[in-house]
Amino acid sequence: MxxxxxxxxxxxxxxxxxxxxxxxxxxxxxxxxxxxxxxxxxxxxxxxxxxxxxxxxxxxxxxxxxxxxxxxxxxxxxxxxxxxxxxxxxxxxxxxxxxxxxxxxxxxxxxxNQNNNLKDQIQTVETDKELLEVTLEKYSNDLTETKQLITFLRDKDIIAVPLAGQAVSPDSYAKAYWDKKTNTVVLDVQGLPEPPQGKVYQVWSLTLNPLTPTSLGTIDDFSTDDNKLFTIENANASEAFGITLEPAGGSESPTLEQLYTLGAVEQTS
Structure with missing residues (x-):
């Protein structure tokens, strides 16, 4: 065989x-x-x-x-x-x-193969559901924050302080909303240009006689915040607010050559 x-x-x-x-x-x-x-x-x-x-x-x-x-x-x-x-x-x-x-x-x-495709589709649906839940949660949080901000701005005791552009940047502008009762300032800096790399905006509380600046902190999230609204604490007897451009980390005293905006608090009798 x-x-x-x-x-x-x-x-x-x-x-x-x-x-x-x-x-x-x-x-x-x-x-x-x-x-x-x-x-x-x-x-x-x-x-x-x-x-x-x-x-x-x-x-x-x-x-x-x-x-x-x-x-x-x-x-x-x-x-x-x-x-x-x-x-x-x-x-x-x-x-x-x-x-x-x-x-x-x-x-x-x-x-x-069909079974694997079905598993992939289920996974995709679950992922989309998770993303939707995150989006809805963010939307809900944003809506809550917006309502709180509107209530804050409409308070009759809020002091609105316009900050005009200065010599280094005449077209710049900002606005400070100061609540003395809670020592809170909401700062709208939509009118400031994007800071150069390695630089940050620093906010100052000023008393005018004698001229005494007190730092309220730096705006580190300027580039990533779409609304350009920032909340800062201010327990000072402020007579004006100013914003300067400083090196990252901030400065001990304001660099006056880099003063972008300045505005006086309206005195009430």
């Missing part, structure tokens, strides 16, 4: 695929017990089917048919045709059996 010819005939693939008659199955089973080479080939075929249907990535089906041939050791050389064992139609049925096997394998991989 020519073992190589028997293997190349395709009969073992039909045996594994379960397409042979009971009599043929018994004959092949007897040969497997007698010839270890045939048994080894059957084990390889079964292993290839398991590997291809369970381990091949669903997204990597482009070379599936070539992978099947390589796993099974089927030659693709045109000069080495598969020879039939019993009759001319046997090899054709072999291909039919393997076509069925491939269909099953592709079906399993399609199912896994």
């Amino acid at each position: 020519d073992i190589k010819e028997y293997i190349e005939s395709g009969i073992l693939e039909l045996y594994v695929a379960g397409t042979l008659s009971e009599k043929e199955n018994q004959e092949i089973y007897a040969l497997l017990l007698k010839h270890p080479e045939l048994l080894d080939e059957v084990l390889k075929i079964e292993s290839a089917i398991v590997t291809l249907t369970a381990a091949v990535s669903p997204t990597d089906t482009k070379h599936l048919f070539q992978a099947v041939k390589e796993k099974l050791g089927i030659q693709t050389d045109k000069d080495t045709p598969v020879r039939p064992l019993h009759k001319p139609g046997t090899n054709w049925f072999s291909y039919v059996g393997w076509a069925a096997t491939l269909v099953i394998g592709l079906g399993l991989m399609w199912f896994v």
Whole structure:
């Protein structure tokens, strides 16, 4: 018996695929017990089917048919045709059996792929839901802050102090809303230009006689705050407010050459 010819005939693939008659199955089973080479080939075929249907990535089906041939050791050389064992139609049925096997394998991989796609879609929906919740929460917080700001600005005891542009930047402007009861100042600096890199705006409370500046802090988030509204504490007896451009971290005293805006507090009797 020519073992190589028997293997190349395709009969073992039909045996594994379960397409042979009971009599043929018994004959092949007897040969497997007698010839270890045939048994080894059957084990390889079964292993290839398991590997291809369970381990091949669903997204990597482009070379599936070539992978099947390589796993099974089927030659693709045109000069080495598969020879039939019993009759001319046997090899054709072999291909039919393997076509069925491939269909099953592709079906399993399609199912896994669809399952993965469904998981991705669920994950996307969950992510979108989380983003929506964050957006709604931010919107709610912004709305609350806006209402609080409007209430603050409409308070009859709030002192509004316009800050006009100075020599270094005549077109600049700002406005301070001072609540003496809570020692709070809301500063609107929409009219200030973007500070250069390494520089920050610093806010000053001023008494005029004698001229005494007191720092109220630096505006470190100027570039990232879209509203350009900042709340600062001011427990000083301020007679004016000024804003200067200072090195990052602020300065002990204002750099008057970099005074951008200045405004006096209107004195009430």
